[in-house]
Amino acid sequence: MVSTLRRYVEHESPSDSPEAVAAFVELIASDFAALSPRIRQHKLNGYGPALQIDFPGPRRSPRVLLLGHTDTVYPLGTLETMPWRERAGKLCGPGAFDMKGGIVQALFAMKALQARGPLPCSITLLLVPDEEIGSPGSRALTKRLAPDCSAVLVLEPAAAPDGACKTARKGVARYTLRIYGQASHAGLDYERGASAIVEAARQIIDIHALSRPQRGLTVSPGLISGGTRPNVVADFSEIVLDVRFFTTAQAARADAALRSLRPHDPRCRLQLLGGMERGPFERSAATVRLYRLAAKVAEKLGFPLAEASVGGCSDGNFTSALGIPTLDGLGAVGDGAHSQHEFVVAREMPRRSALLAELITSVAEAKAK
Incomplete structure (x- = not known):
């Protein structure tokens, strides 16, 4: 052997x-x-x-x-x-x-x-x-x-x-949360911008709160990207999420919670893509x-x-x-x-x-x- x-x-x-x-x-x-x-x-x-x-x-x-x-x-x-x-x-x-x-x-x-x-x-x-x-x-x-x-x-x-x-x-679901903001000059026109990166940071806090590790449900922001240059208020950001669960009921609740996310800054827009990859x-x-x-x-x-x-x-x-x-x-x-x-x-x-x-x-x- x-x-x-x-x-x-x-x-x-x-x-x-x-x-x-x-x-x-x-x-x-x-x-x-x-x-x-x-x-x-x-x-x-x-x-x-x-x-x-x-x-x-x-x-x-x-x-x-x-x-x-x-x-x-x-x-x-x-x-x-x-x-x-x-x-x-x-x-x-x-x-x-x-x-x-x-x-x-x-x-x-x-x-x-x-x-x-x-x-x-x-x-x-x-x-x-x-x-x-x-x-x-x-x-x-x-x-x-x-x-x-x-x-x-x-x-x-x-x-x-x-x-x-x-x-x-556990089963696994994968999601991509896309965040669309408004670009502006970070020095000359900061307040006119709506930062997709700042919005992403706020969304990550909300997403992290969905996890119930003691019950086997975890919602993990695994990747984040966004922005073009340091002197530009970012008009786009993206978060890739890994969701794990022991039951289909947990998966359904997590899916519903993610789809109910709303932007903290009303000038930003959210788009959620993805879903179940392997059932539990x-x-x-x-x-x-x-x-x-x-x-x-x-x-x-x-x-x-x-x-x-x-x-x-x-x-x-x-x-x-x-x-x-x-x-x-x-x-x-x-x-x-x-x-x-x-x-x-x-x-x-x-x-x-x-x-x-x-x-x-x-x-x-x-x-x-």
Whole structure:
């Protein structure tokens, strides 16, 4: 497993390099080809290919979707300053934790299932090339394949530091607030101007007050721009907002509040653009049942499996919103996603792979009852 992960990490695959992602997809496909599945690549305009690997099960058996991604946040050349390293039981390198370790664990889970004999159910592995940038090219494919599945098991990293699986994720909305003011000379005609930058500062205070972090709702002004020169009262400013929420009700309230914003200076005008990007992955009864099944499997394997709610999104948000039982965080155990200290705990990889294999079997058995 370690040598496979090293090969994967050393094939850099940033979202913005379709060629690099395509090369990594070919490497994964060649590894899975030894298991004789049906392999298909979906071309996506402007992105690398999505990889679909199908393992047929018994006739009329349920289908389980294993969901993950091949892209990383690290630009080409990162390996020069952040090379593969093995130290103190940690496997370090760009994308090791998020989420090439999860792909390796899925490969070995499928090897284990095939070694036992006939598969317990049909299994589809879908690896998309653009998850780190919001899945703009692949989300339609995910939404098309998922409804045919009885459960979705997401290969994203486990929650740090204890390896909990994820039973809820926040949704995300993105907005751009454009502010139009009136330009004037900052020295000769200051009072005639209506500063879009001053208005933006006032709006940011109002926007910040919408956050309820203790309830899981955050409204964060992440980018601001405006003005042309220091001696000109700015006639334009723009704020880009990141909104996170655990429920659709929170999203609706935040949306309504943002759309009700009014200018403090009546000479200014506001324009709000944007909206929902990913709905929340809510802790549904179906997800809880799937988690409890996984916890029983983990107990039989000799380790506890906790659950967690997290602020980041994944493609599991899409499948959960479709009402399909979805369990996330079934990938590698480690820490440091998107950072210089990203790592996977080596000793956890075999048992997380075993957890995945046994959970697939348990899902099939539960559906057969």
